[in-house]
Amino acid sequence: EIFVYLPPQYFEQPERRFATLYLHDGQNLIDPRTSHIxxxxxxxxxxxxxxxxxxxxxxxxxxxxxxxxxxxxxxYTPSSDPQLGGGEGENYARFLVEELKPFIDSRYRTLPETERTGLGGSSLGGLISLWTGFHFPGVFGRLAVLSPSLWWTRRSIFDDVERLTPEPKPRIWLDIGLLEGGRHVRNAAAMATLLRRKGWDGAHLRYVEEPAGTHSEEAWAARLGDVLRFLFPA
Known part of the structure; x- marks a missing residue:
């Protein structure tokens, strides 16, 4: 199931085309009746x-x-954990790239270019966003990676980022709340360091540690404005 939200300008300017942001965990984005909390x-x-x-x-x-x-x-996980399961993230990513995006581009007035297309999410949604951006280059040029579950399968995402260099480089927002726990903060900081070492400069990477940030919808909602300002500036 998906939803598509069209901004007021979509109807006010019928000849105009628009950038598109794809977000995971759609239940939590707009409707308080369907949200996890x-x-x-x-x-x-x-x-x-x-x-x-x-x-x-x-x-x-x-x-x-x-x-x-x-x-x-x-x-939302690209690899399988012996205790937790998972591992069908590649199929999900292929669905986004090969089915959903072509459908949206054909149905709505999008700007389909890489630099006008974003992908994002939080927790495991942040993990699969980063993984997809590296494994399917040239599709999503803006990545919103909020409080990502970088710990999954012994931090295997670090091996992917180390091994792959997507071109063109996506612009990446990466963040973590300092109240989410030391291990998660250390993982996020290590990922930011790795990305910088691989050539992500200030124009392509924004890393934020939010002092009062928790692992919650409210925390991600509070940061969304800054995420959008970095990824899709006017």
Whole structure:
């Protein structure tokens, strides 16, 4: 299941085309009735519309991809853990690249170019966003990687990032909340260091440690504005 949110400008300017941001965990983005924690959402549509109206970001089409419920771990992980399972992330990424994006581009007035297409999520959604950006280069040129689960299968994502260098380099927002736990903060900082060593400069990488940040929808909602300002500036 997906939803597509079209900004007001989509209807006001019928000849215009728009950048697109694909976000995982679609249940948590807009509708408080479907969110993992009832009443807590990213408020993604209102944040996008407010910042676009203020001239801080370009207007965006939002595509929210609902996770598969009890199969969320399986869907969002590119490798299998002996205790936790998972490992169908490549199939999910191929669905995004080979089916969903072509469908959205054919149905709506998108700007389909790499630099006008973003992918993002939090936790395991952050992990699969980063993995997809490196394994399917030239599709998603903007990556929103919030509180990513970099620990998955003994930090195997580090091997992927070390081994692969997608061209063109995607612009990456990477963050972590300092209240999420020391191991997760250390992993995020190590990933930022690795990306910088591989050539991601300040124009292509923004790494943020949020002092009061927790692993929650409210924390990610609070950071979304800064994410959008970096990835899709006006």
């Amino acid at each position: 009832p009443g807590q959402t990213w408020r993604a549509h209102s944040t996008v519309d407010r910042l676009a109206a203020d001239g801080e970001i370009e207007s965006l089409i939002l595509v929210g991809i609902f996770h598969a419920g009890v199969r969320r771990i399986t869907e």
